[in-house]
Amino acid sequence: MTHRNLVQDLRARPVLLASEDTFVARVLESCKRDHAIGAAHGRASRRTLALTLLASAAALAIVGVGRPRLREHWTARGSSHRETRGVSIQTLVARDHALLPIDQASLHAGDGITVRFVNDTGERRYLAVFVVDAARAVHWIYPAYVDEATNPTSIELEPNSEPRVLAEIVEPDRPASGPLRVVSVTSREPLSVKAVESRLLDGAASASDLFPEGQVQEWRCLWTSP
Amino acid sequence: MSGVLKHVLFNVAATIPLLRVWSAQPIGEVDDDALMADAAVGKTEAYAALVRRHHATVRAYCVRASGSQSVGDDLAQDVFLTLWQTRVQYESRGRFRSYLFTLARNACRNQIRGRARGPALLAELPDVPTDTDPLDEMVRSERRRRVHDVVARLPWAQRDALLLRYTADLEYAEIARIVGKPEATIRSRVFLGLSRLRRQLAK
Numbered sequence: 001m002t003h004r005n006l007v008q009d010l011r012a013r014p015v016l017l018a019s020e021d022t023f024v025a026r027v028l029e030s031c032k033r034d035h036a037i038g039a040a041h042g043r044a045s046r047r048t049l050a051l052t053l054l055a056s057a058a059a060l061a062i063v064g065v066g067r068p069r070l071r072e073h074w075t076a077r078g079s080s081h082r083e084t085r086g087v088s089i090q091t092l093v094a095r096d097h098a099l100l101p102i103d104q105a106s107l108h109a110g111d112g113i114t115v116r117f118v119n120d121t122g123e124r125r126y127l128a129v130f131v132v133d134a135a136r137a138v139h140w141i142y143p144a145y146v147d148e149a150t151n152p153t154s155i156e157l158e159p160n161s162e163p164r165v166l167a168e169i170v171e172p173d174r175p176a177s178g179p180l181r182v183v184s185v186t187s188r189e190p191l192s193v194k195a196v197e198s199r200l201l202d203g204a205a206s207a208s209d210l211f212p213e214g215q216v217q218e219w220r221c222l223w224t225s226p
Numbered sequence: 227m228s229g230v231l232k233h234v235l236f237n238v239a240a241t242i243p244l245l246r247v248w249s250a251q252p253i254g255e256v257d258d259d260a261l262m263a264d265a266a267v268g269k270t271e272a273y274a275a276l277v278r279r280h281h282a283t284v285r286a287y288c289v290r291a292s293g294s295q296s297v298g299d300d301l302a303q304d305v306f307l308t309l310w311q312t313r314v315q316y317e318s319r320g321r322f323r324s325y326l327f328t329l330a331r332n333a334c335r336n337q338i339r340g341r342a343r344g345p346a347l348l349a350e351l352p353d354v355p356t357d358t359d360p361l362d363e364m365v366r367s368e369r370r371r372r373v374h375d376v377v378a379r380l381p382w383a384q385r386d387a388l389l390l391r392y393t394a395d396l397e398y399a400e401i402a403r404i405v406g407k408p409e410a411t412i413r414s415r416v417f418l419g420l421s422r423l424r425r426q427l428a429k
Contacts, residue, residue: 003420005369006420006423006427007373008375008426009369009370010373010374010377010388010392010393011392011393011395012370013282013286014285014286014289014290014295014298016282016285016289016295016299017249017295017296018280018299020278020282021304023277023281023285023299023303024274024277024278024281026303027277027281027303027306027307027310028270028273028274028277030303030306030307031270031273031306031307031310042257095246115424118275126311131342144401144403144406146402146406146407146409147408147409148408165315166315167312167315167316167317167325170406171406173406
């Protein structure tokens with residue numbers, strides 16, 4: 001079989017059971033039902049529902065390209081949920097249709113990581129999040145770092161007054177089993193992945209020394225998958 | 227309506243993207259991100275337009291990935307429901323299709339994980355008939371059935387890459403974003419998938 005025929009066969013559309021009109025009507029009906037249920041439960045429930053479904057639906061895997069390994073004694077300092085300079089960051093585990101606090105949690109393959117934030121500074125801020133595994137390898141959560149040839153920068157946090165969850169839920173790519181540290185760096189200017197890694201490799205006694213221009217937080221958990 | 231008011235409304239409509247969508251630009255020409263922005267403020271017409279635009283590809287993907295027309299259609303419906311539920315969180319970065327197929331891929335993956343391992347269901351899937359000679363069509367249909375039957379038995383990574391590349395018709399960069407792997411890895415998976423597919427079909 002020629003390559004062209006094979007690709008044509010792969011592209012061939014299957015027969016669909018319902019017509020376009022029927023399918024669209026069904027989708028809109030289910031959206032309407034969902035809206036009605038959400039309205040009955042009130043605002044908080046609706047937000048929870050949306051976040052829960054988001055957690056199940058938007059998981060992405062990350063790849064660790066050229067993961068640097070950190071010095072033994074490097075440490076970040078912070079608490080699980082701290083509000084400083086008007087930016088509040090909380091990292092969460094997305095598991096089984098729910099978002100759970102990550103601090104002291106036990107994580108395994110299939111768990112995703114996301115961030116809930118409030119930025120009430122009235123200005124843009126920038127966020128970088130990475131995890132450091134038991135082998136001291138760095139795995140990037142935000143920004144996505146999938147190509148060593150690129151140098152993505154920390155993601156924008158638009159000003160907001162209501163807690164908001166980032167749409168992308170990221171699944172770490174096979175971290176080493178054992179203690180896992182999740183670190184966030186919030187800054188006024190974007191930081192590039194390579195700049196962050198370079199500072200991490202340079203080493204320092206604490207994260208505040210590494211990122212004096214930023215706000216650093218750390219959460220500790222456990223990765224249990226082999 | 228006074229001339230002044232007409233003038234004000236015209237200028238407002240011309241400068242605010244949301245109003246421009248509805249007042250001047252045919253909905254078929256509005257891009258996905260703008261339709262999502264409209265959907266986020268509750269405009270169901272915008273959402274319906276998005277569903278109409280993408281339903282065929284998403285349904286084809288879900289049908290091929292699940293191996294069943296009925297399951298695939300249900301999964302596609304769930305995908306569009308999830309899209310609706312997350313429309314406010316969606317960040318418009320010109321990556322709508324990546325986002326949509328991330329939802330579709332996860333829905334299908336969860337469905338595949340959740341069902342007991344068994345024979346592929348693809349034998350039940352006829353392809354869209356065309357106006358060609360019935361015998362030719364029968365031969366072609368049988369060949370496609372075999373192709374998709376073999377695809378269903380490929381390792382997940384290769385099958386995933388082939389379905390996203392050819393059934394969902396995504397570019398390699400989009401697939402890389404969805405899968406979270408480098409573009410080179412995706413190209414390699416597609417190449418390996420096609421090679422294995424050819425070998426299996428030649429048997």
